[in-house]
Amino acid sequence: MRFAPVLIALIAPPAFADACLDEVRGMYLDEGGVFDPTFEIRHEKVTVTRETDGTETPVVTARWQAADQVISQLPTGTYMLLWGQDFYQGASWDGPWTDTGSDNPYDAVEYARGMNESAAASLTGAECDGRVDVDGRELTRYRYHVRIEPGAGSWWESDVTLYVDPETNRLAIMEEHGLMESWAPEPKDSVKVTTVDYDVDFTIAAPEG
Numbered sequence: 001m002r003f004a005p006v007l008i009a010l011i012a013p014p015a016f017a018d019a020c021l022d023e024v025r026g027m028y029l030d031e032g033g034v035f036d037p038t039f040e041i042r043h044e045k046v047t048v049t050r051e052t053d054g055t056e057t058p059v060v061t062a063r064w065q066a067a068d069q070v071i072s073q074l075p076t077g078t079y080m081l082l083w084g085q086d087f088y089q090g091a092s093w094d095g096p097w098t099d100t101g102s103d104n105p106y107d108a109v110e111y112a113r114g115m116n117e118s119a120a121a122s123l124t125g126a127e128c129d130g131r132v133d134v135d136g137r138e139l140t141r142y143r144y145h146v147r148i149e150p151g152a153g154s155w156w157e158s159d160v161t162l163y164v165d166p167e168t169n170r171l172a173i174m175e176e177h178g179l180m181e182s183w184a185p186e187p188k189d190s191v192k193v194t195t196v197d198y199d200v201d202f203t204i205a206a207p208e209g
Helices: 003-029 109-124
Strands: 043-050 056-066 069-073 077-081 086-090 098-103 125-136 137-151 154-165 169-180 189-198
Touching: 003 109, 003 125, 098 125, 109 137, 137 169, 137 189
Parallel strands: none
Antiparallel strands: 043 056, 043 189, 056 069, 069 077, 077 086, 086 098, 125 137, 137 154, 154 169, 169 189
């Protein structure tokens, strides 16, 4: 009987680790999961690169109405609209839009699902930390390593710290540490941070013409 607690301690961690890994995989694969590409509540994603000294450089701000109805604001001041499988360029969130002549060769939802499947298959080191305080906001924190291979030899991987709103099960903050990319394979000292805001008011209309 004296050895029972030791045996439980030895057996329990892998069980908990497996449950955590399954939970994180579910965020990528399950209908209604955190990364479900069919999630169609309007939201805005702001992505920055945070250096070790705390300074931040904008990467992109994206407004999502659906997986194939997205406007991205680039640091150059250019706005890009994906509508269906067509790309347009404009000078503001409201356009006016000029067809770039470039098409998205993939169905946006199926492409996102493919990336989610790649992520789920690669997940390692999952840790489920429970609820934590983030600037006075209670969020559920997950940590894991992921590698995504969308095809054509392209890939990226990082140690992810993910914060999810426990009330809505929606993504709040995503941090990508030690990010490596096929076109820049050395791990970065900076952190790529994406913050999601669902309290936004916008409508993306179909481009004229």
